[in-house]
Amino acid sequence: xxxxxxxxxxxxxxxxxxxxxxxALPGVDITPSQTPIDEAITVHRDDFLRxxxxxxxxxxxxxxxxxxxxxxxxxxxxxxxxxxxSYRHGHTVIVKVRCPYxxxxxxxxxxxxxxxxxxxRETQEMFGIIxxxxxxxxxxxxxxxxxxxxxxxxxxxxxxxxxxEGYLATIDAAKAQAAAATGAPVVDEKAAKxxxxxxxxxxxxxxxxDARAKGLPPEDEKAAxxxxxxxxxxxxxxxAPPAAGGAPVDPKAAKIQQAQAKARxxxxxxxxARAKGMxxxxxxxxxxxxLKKFSDEAAAPAPAAAPAPAPAAxxxxxxxxxAQAKAKLITKTxxxARAKGLxxxxxxxxxxxxLKKFAEEQGG
Amino acid sequence: xxxxxxxxxxxxxxTIDIDxxxxxxxxxxxxxxxxxxxxxGEIVKDLDPVIGYxxxxxxxxxxxxxxxxxxxxxxxTDYLSQFNTEHCYVEAVEKLGGIxxxxxxxxxxxxxxxxxxxASHYMFVGAFGTDLGLFGTSFMYAFRDREYMQDFFExxxxxxxxxxxxxxxxxAWDVPENFKERCSEVLARIKKGIVDQRGLLLxxxxxxxxxxxxxxxxxxxxxxxxxxxxxxxxxxxxxDIRKNEPYCIYDRFDFEIPTGVQGDIxxxxxxRVAEMEQSVHIIEQALESVPEGPIMTEGMKRILRxxxxxxxxxxxxxxxxxxxxxxxxGSDKPYxxxxxxxxxxxxxxxxAMSIGHYVADVVIILGSIDIVLGEVxx
Numbered sequence: 001x002x003x004x005x006x007x008x009x010x011x012x013x014x015x016x017x018x019x020x021x022x023x024a025l026p027g028v029d030i031t032p033s034q035t036p037i038d039e040a041i042t043v044h045r046d047d048f049l050r051x052x053x054x055x056x057x058x059x060x061x062x063x064x065x066x067x068x069x070x071x072x073x074x075x076x077x078x079x080x081x082x083x084x085x086s087y088r089h090g091h092t093v094i095v096k097v098r099c100p101y102x103x104x105x106x107x108x109x110x111x112x113x114x115x116x117x118x119x120x121r122e123t124q125e126m127f128g129i130i131x132x133x134x135x136x137x138x139x140x141x142x143x144x145x146x147x148x149x150x151x152x153x154x155x156x157x158x159x160x161x162x163x164x165e166g167y168l169a170t171i172d173a174a175k176a177q178a179a180a181a182t183g184a185p186v187v188d189e190k191a192a193k194x195x196x197x198x199x200x201x202x203x204x205x206x207x208x209x210d211a212r213a214k215g216l217p218p219e220d221e222k223a224a225x226x227x228x229x230x231x232x233x234x235x236x237x238x239x240a241p242p243a244a245g246g247a248p249v250d251p252k253a254a255k256i257q258q259a260q261a262k263a264r265x266x267x268x269x270x271x272x273a274r275a276k277g278m279x280x281x282x283x284x285x286x287x288x289x290x291l292k293k294f295s296d297e298a299a300a301p302a303p304a305a306a307p308a309p310a311p312a313a314x315x316x317x318x319x320x321x322x323a324q325a326k327a328k329l330i331t332k333t334x335x336x337a338r339a340k341g342l343x344x345x346x347x348x349x350x351x352x353x354x355l356k357k358f359a360e361e362q363g364g
Numbered sequence: 365x366x367x368x369x370x371x372x373x374x375x376x377x378x379t380i381d382i383d384x385x386x387x388x389x390x391x392x393x394x395x396x397x398x399x400x401x402x403x404x405g406e407i408v409k410d411l412d413p414v415i416g417y418x419x420x421x422x423x424x425x426x427x428x429x430x431x432x433x434x435x436x437x438x439x440x441t442d443y444l445s446q447f448n449t450e451h452c453y454v455e456a457v458e459k460l461g462g463i464x465x466x467x468x469x470x471x472x473x474x475x476x477x478x479x480x481x482x483a484s485h486y487m488f489v490g491a492f493g494t495d496l497g498l499f500g501t502s503f504m505y506a507f508r509d510r511e512y513m514q515d516f517f518e519x520x521x522x523x524x525x526x527x528x529x530x531x532x533x534x535x536a537w538d539v540p541e542n543f544k545e546r547c548s549e550v551l552a553r554i555k556k557g558i559v560d561q562r563g564l565l566l567x568x569x570x571x572x573x574x575x576x577x578x579x580x581x582x583x584x585x586x587x588x589x590x591x592x593x594x595x596x597x598x599x600x601x602x603x604d605i606r607k608n609e610p611y612c613i614y615d616r617f618d619f620e621i622p623t624g625v626q627g628d629i630x631x632x633x634x635x636r637v638a639e640m641e642q643s644v645h646i647i648e649q650a651l652e653s654v655p656e657g658p659i660m661t662e663g664m665k666r667i668l669r670x671x672x673x674x675x676x677x678x679x680x681x682x683x684x685x686x687x688x689x690x691x692x693x694g695s696d697k698p699y700x701x702x703x704x705x706x707x708x709x710x711x712x713x714x715x716a717m718s719i720g721h722y723v724a725d726v727v728i729i730l731g732s733i734d735i736v737l738g739e740v741x742x
Contacts, residue, residue: 036459036675064587068676070689070702081689083676083704087587087603094676115590118712126423141416141741150424157428 015039017093024058025051038083040094048097049107055084055095056112062088066113069120071127073152074098075324078129080106099129101320108134126151138280145280154323174295178258196236198356203228205349265294322362329358368720381409384723388417394491394730395737399714401723408726411718413711415740422742426701431457431532431668434698438688439526441703442739444487447473447480448681449739450530455611456677456688457532461670464661469534470613471654475547476520476529477612477679478643478650479513482554484682485636486510488734489561492633495731496571502564509557516550532668534660547651551644558640566634574629579717579729581627589713593684593706594635595733599627605680612679617649632732639682667696676704683707683734705739 014022017039018032028051031042043051055063063084072079082095099106108131110116120131121140128149131137139145148155207228211221269290273283333354337347387398396417402410422441426434438449451473458465465473486506493502514524520539521527529536540546565571581591583601596603604621606614622638624631672694678687687704710733718726 035673036462038676040674066590067592067678067685068687068689068702068704070700070704072691072700083687083689087601090608092609094674113590114588114716115709115712118708119590141419143414143416150421155424157424 017041017091020060021051021054021093024054024061035094038092038094040096042096042098045097045099045106048095049109051095052082052107052109052112055093060089062086063093064088066109066115066119069116069123071123071129071151073127073154075153075327076101078104078127078152080123080129082109102317104129105132106130107132110134125149128152145284147281147284154320154327174262174291177295178255178262181258200229200232201352203232262291262294265290326355326358329354379404388414391494394735397730397735397737397740399726399730401726403723406722406724408718408721408723411715411726413714415711415737418737418741420742423701423703427698430696431670431698434701435530436526436528438703439528440738441705441742442681442683442686442707442736443525444736445480445484445682446525446527447476447530448484448679449686450527451477451612452677452679452681452686453688454530454532455679456675456690457668457670459677460673460675460690460692461532461668463533463664466534466658466661467655468538468657469659471650472535472539472659473530474612474614475647475650475654476517478647479517479550481643481682482640483510483513483517485640486513486557488636488682489565489633492728492731492734493565495727496574498564498568498570502561505557505560505564509553512550512553516546519546531660533664534658538659544651544654547647551647554640554644558637558644561637566637571633572630574725574728575633575732576628576630577626578629578725579721579732581713581717583627585716586627586713589716590709591684591713592709593680593682594632594639595684595710595713597621598624598631598635600625605678605685609678611677614646617646619646629728629732636682636734669694669696674700678704681706683736683739684710703739703742705742707733707735708740708742711735711740 014030014032015034018030018041021030021041022028025047028047029044030051033040033042041051055061063086065085065087066082067085068081068083070081070083072081077098077100079096079098082097083092084095085092097106104127106129108116108120110120110131111133117134117136118140120134121137123129124131124134124137125139125141125145126149204225207225208221211224216224266287269287270283273286278286330351333351334347337350342350381402381404384401384403385398386401388396398414398417400412400414401408402412420440422437426437429437435450435453438453439446442449457463486509490503490506490510493499493506517527518524520543521529521536523529581595581599583596583599586596586599586601591599592603600623602621602623605611606619607621619642620638622635622642624635670692672692674689674691676687676689678685680686684706685704686706687702689700689702689704690698691700693699714730714733718729721729
C-alpha cells in the first residue's frame with residue numbers, strides 16, 4: 001500500500017545484464033534488482049536518457065525491441081517502467097525510472113524506438129507522467145483527454161462525483177451565478193443532497209446497530225432499515241415547504257437559455273484554443289477561464305443577489321496532498337478493520353465514517 | 365502497386381486533400397475503431413487512428429479485485445483468444461508467487477491455449493475474406509469449424525465465450541472423461557477445414573492479385589514499430605515466444621515457426637494458416653501423453669497472497685506478445701496490473717503501413733493486422 005512495500009529495498013548483486021550496463025556506462029548510478037524472469041535496473045531521471053541511448057546503440061547491449069511501457073503510482077513518486085529485449089543477444093531487461101509527483105517529467109524515448117510512441121502516450125494519459133520530447137503527446141484512448149489520471153491510486157474506483165468536486169467547482173459556481181442573474185433563489189442543491197445522504201447514512205447505521213443489539217436475523221434487520229428510511233423520507237416530504245414564491249415566471253426557460261449561452265461560450269473558446277494549437281490541458285483551462293468570465297458578466301447586472309465569490313481554486317499540490325492523505329486514511333482504516341476481523345460491510349462503513357470525520361476536520 | 369505518393373505535374377489542376385472519416389461504426393473496422401483518412405483521390409496521404417471507444421478500465425479494475433477475480437477480466441481483453449490471455453495472467457501470478465503447476469494441468473492448459481489459437485485464426489481468415497470482398501464463403505466455412513470448437517470448449521468450461529477456466533496453480537476443474545476422443549474428433553474437422561481455407565483463400569487468384577506485394581514491411585521496421593506475432597514472422601523474422609522464451613511446457617514439443625518472405629499481406633495470411641497447422645501438430649503430440657493426476661496444486665489458500673515483487677510475464681497469443689506486468693505489495697490484490705496488448709502495438713504501425721496506398725487497400729491492411737478492439741482499448 002505504501003512505498004515501504006516497494007520491491008528492491010536492498011541492492012542485490014548485479015546480474016550479467018546489469019553488469020553490461022555498468023561497463024557500458026561507467027560513473028552512472030545503476031541499482032540492479034531481480035524479478036522472477038528478467039533483470040531490472042533502476043536509474044536516476046537525469047541519467048535515464050543516457051542509459052536508454054546506450055541500451056539502444058551500445059553493441060553489447062543492443063536492445064532493439066521496446067516491448068512495453070508501464071506506469072506505477074508509488075503515492076509520493078511516479079515510476080515509468082520500460083521492458084526491453086534484444087533480438088540480437090536474446091537478453092532482456094526492465095529499466096525503471098522515478099519522478100516526483102510535483103514534477104512528473106521523464107524524457108521520452110520515442111526517437112529511439114517507434115513503438116514507444118503509443119505506449120508513452122497511453123501512460124501519459126493514464127498516469128500524468130509527462131514524456132518530454134514526445135513527438136505527438138495528444139491523449140490516445142480518450143480523444144478529448146480526461147483532466148484527471150485514472151490509473152493513479154488517488155483516483156477512486158467509485159464515487160467519482162465526489163472526487164471530481166474540485167474539477168466541477170467552477171461549473172457549480174457558474175450555475176449559482178447564473179441562477180442569481182435570472183433572479184431565481186440560490187439553492188445549493190449539492191449541499192442539500194450531501195446533507196440528506198449523511199442523515200440517511202446516520203439512520204441506517206443507527207437502525208442497524210439497534211437491530212444487532214436486539215439480535216435480529218439479517219432479513220429482519222434489512223426490513224427494519226427499510227422501514228426507518230421510509231419513515232424519514234415521509235417526514236422530509238412533510239417538512240418540505242411548498243414551491244418557493246418569488247421565482248421568475250418560467251425558471252425552466254431561463255435555465256435553458258442560460259445553458260445555451262454557456263454552450264456557445266464553450267464551443268467558441270474551444271475553437272479558439274484549437275486554432276491557437278493549444279494542448280488539451282491548456283484548452284481546458286482556456287475554456288474554464290472563458291466560462292468564469294461569462295458567469296462574472298452574467299452576475300454583474302444583479303450584484304446584490306450575487307453569492308459570495310467562489311473559493312479560490314485549490315492548487316494542484318494541495319489537491320494531491322489531500323488525495324494522498326485520504327488514501328492513507330482509507331488504507332489505515334481498512335487495515336484496522338481487517339485486524340479486528342470486521343465484515344466487508346462494516347469495513348466499508350468504518351471507512352466512510354473515517355472519511356466523513358476527515359472531511360469535517362478539513363472543513364473546520 | 366504504388367508505394368510512394370506521386371505529386372501531380374505542375375501544369376495540372378491544383379487539388380487539395382480531403383479528410384474522410386471511417387468508423388467508428390463501420391463493418392471494415394472490426395469493432396468500434398475510427399480512422400481519419402486524408403486522401404488525394406484514391407490515394408491515402410495520411411491516416412490518424414482513433415481508439416478508446418471501448419476503454420473500460422481493464423487495468424484499474426483488477427487492482428481492486430483479488431488475484432482470482434482478475435482472471436475474468438483477461439477473458440474480456442482479447443475476447444477471441446481467451447485461453448491465451450488467461451494463460452498469461454495465471455502464469456504471471458504463479459511466477460510471482462512461486463506456485464507450482466501439476467503436469468496434467470499444464471497439458472490441459474497447453475492443449476486449450478493451442479485450440480484457442482486455432483479458433484482465433486479461424487476468426488481471422490473468415491473476417492479477412494469478408495474484408496477482401498469474398499463475402500460469406502470463407503467466413504461461413506471458418507465459422508462452421510469454429511462452432512465445433514466452441515461446442516468443445518463449452519463441454520469443458522461450461523461457457524461459450526468467457527471461459528474463466530484457468531486458475532493460479534492449475535485449472536478450475538478436470539476435463540470430461542471423453543476429452544481425448546472429443547479432442548481428436550475436433551482436430552479431424554479442423555484439419556479438413558484448414559485444407560478448405562487453403563483452397564478458398566491462399567490458392568485464390570483474387571486474393572493473390574490483391575494481397576501479393578501489398579504494404580511490405582521489413583524486419584527492421586517491424587521491430588522498430590513493436591510488431592509481434594504473425595505480423596513480425598511474416599517479414600521473415602523467426603521469433604516466437606514459445607520457442608525463444610519458453611513457458612508452460614512448450615519446450616517439450618516439436619513444432620516449426622512459420623515465416624513469410626517479404627512481410628506483405630499475403631505473407632501475413634499464409635503465416636497464420638501455417639500456424640494453425642503447427643498448433644494441430646502440437647496438440648496431437650500433447651494428446652498422446654496427457655498424464656493422470658491432480659489438476660490443482662495442493663494447499664492453495666482461499667485468499668491468495670503473493671510475496672512483494674514484480675514480474676513481466678509474456679506469452680505468444682495469436683496476435684503476438686500478450687504481456688502482463690504485475691506489481692505485488694504482499695496483499696491479496698495486485699498493486700499494479702498492466703496489460704501489454706499485442707494488437708495495441710501492432711495497430712500503432714497502421715499509419716506507416718497505409719500511407720501511399722489506395723483507400724480500398726487500407727481496409728485489407730487493417731484487416732491483416734487482426735485487431736481486437738477489446739484488447740486495444742482495454
